[in-house]
Amino acid sequence: MYPCLLAPLGAHSPLPAIARRPAQLVGNTPVLWIDAPFAPPGRGFHAKLEGANPGGIKDRPGLHMIKEARRRGDLAPEAPIIESSSGTLGLGLALAGLTYGHPVTVVTDPGMEPSVVRLLTALGAHVEQVTSPHPDGGWQQARRDRVAELASGVPWTYCPDQYHNPDNVAAYRPLAAELLAQLGHIDVLVASVGTGGHSAGVTAGLRESLPGLKLIGVDSIGSTIFGQPAGSRLMRGLGSSIHPSNVDYAAFAEVHWVAPAEAVWACRQLARRHYASGGWSVGAVALVAGWVARTYPAGTRIAAIFPDGPHRYLETVYNDDWCREHQLLDQQQPQEPDEIAEPDECVVTGWTRCSQVRDPLGRDVIKAGVR
Template sequence: MDLSVLESPASIGAVAPAPLIARRPAQLVGNTPVLWIDEPFAPPGRGFHAKLEGANPGGIKDRPGLYMVREARRRGDLAAGAPIVESSSGTLGLGLALAGLTHGHPVTVVTDPGIEPAMVRLLTALGARVDQVAAAHPDGGWQRSRRERVAEHLAEVPGAYCPDQYHNPDNVAAYRPLAAELLAQLGRIDVLVAAVGTGGHSAGVATGLRESLPDLRLIGVDATGSTIFGQPAAPRLMRGLGSSIHPSNVDYGAFTEVHWVAPAEAVWACRQLARRHCASGGWSVGAVALVAGWAARTYPVGTRIAAVFPDGPHRYLETVYNDAWCREHQLLDQRPLLEPEEISEPDEHVVTAWTRCGRVRDPLGRQTAAKAGVR
């Protein structure tokens, strides 16, 4: 590991520059730190660089929350003071609450009973209204049920605006600054590991990086039970990654490979990150760390791997970090295998544990299939 990439002058004895003073909370978004992660995910010297998006006020989706609202206002799609309504499992809700405070819009977050009570309280404290649907749609699950409720709100309130994070290209464009930050912090990046939910940050960061690093390899991380990469939909315990619908923002052609991770594996990784590195987060963070550690062990020595950690641990204290809750769901004491199962096609069979596939294609046939090259 080249420590000079990460160390600041303050860490080698110089006087640290005075931190910037924000005049508005939106100015706190971005310029998040990078942390080197090795054991127990990889041997010393063969770890990965974690981009800690939990350092934003609400997490990684502060970026698209602010950007989508700003662009909608610029285009005239969102009038001054008009309501914002969106479907969210929580993190984008925080970003939209911040955007609402910044630009003067009331925000309604449509969610479902799986949202953590702490997240409901936090969203409410930030001034957002939380509307929970009562039942999952028989075909599209909770996400389709939530989106149908959003449509009801839009029909009832003239001038209300939905950013539609699943299909809005502004959700992708919002992550170009994150790519620029990674380039400034790390210089060369060979492999990017990113969770996939709406598809926004994997597509946006990879596109931005490939303008300078055309040979970048992108590893997608999904949840078991998610339909994004061609698996059948199933009930999902994990929040924040995966989907029961097919967002058009997912750039299938950009991925080198995809991994599916199960809840117990993500819990193990989250807790190891907290214990060993004092930096952790939720389901997406654990899943990404597990896969990034595998890449650090598998790719040649000297490969520079960056992983995006979308949030911090606070909303998961009663789930991922709660022993009683984890025991109830049989998630404790299940150390993952060192290697994922391998399948040759994304729909070869139903996966229930950590699994890797080197072929990535749009299950709806909207984009040309992309096949991984040989490492």
């Protein structure tokens, strides 16, 4: 009655190779088809589940930046690594420190979830929190200033500077190769934007084979990356209060800003319907990718990058009391984004789309998105 139970051991599909080091667990992440409730029957998008890496998507640049720094001689054997992080890159650097034999200090702020602080400490990293934001650059600039202060007092310290390090971008070329192998043709890529690393690196890699690929960026309200004024940001992992030079503005066809309540709704729908979810970036990306799946022509192949999994967000995104405290539950969710013609036309407070993308510091030219 159950013939599979009688099959000899080893008769089924081969198992993955045994990893000899934890760094070998990074990459080759799965892709999952996502449809309802984000898209009607027959439509949907392919989600690249980077939360299947040991620490999330930033395991890739954590390892790559340190490997390249060692190769160039910028990082001496056993020298300390100090970097600013809201969480995920800290996990990647902890893995890199273990892999290559370097002590790691992660400078963060009070917004880092206590579970992540404990996990980083368990992984051997030292965690230091700044106590007040910078008056102009917010928590990110305060963290960066503290990194510089700590580094100045410790000889041979290496600071990866994920916001401006081209190795951060280059680290994502293997992810592009994985997507090509898994999906073949891709018409639209939907990616969150924080440091700008994975949106730039994956897009550059894909466009070598798919020059017509369309990139849609997903940002947080209150983020300055695409020309909005800096504001208070509840969401972590996407958005920025500074202007990272790794952001490839010319690569984007359009940008969407998403609010916390919208991301929470999407995260919880993913968990309930697909058993695959994550944090703020995942929810925001799913919201936008679902809109693309609903509104673009049938047959459009959409890939969306989910940077992490849900575990570090159990006391925020998935905590009813916390969400009610921040008025993130029981809100009517929009089916379509608001539209603005220019990225600085007004201060956006909810899901909003703009098809004009430009570098707010004037380092790039205006690029109009074309549907």
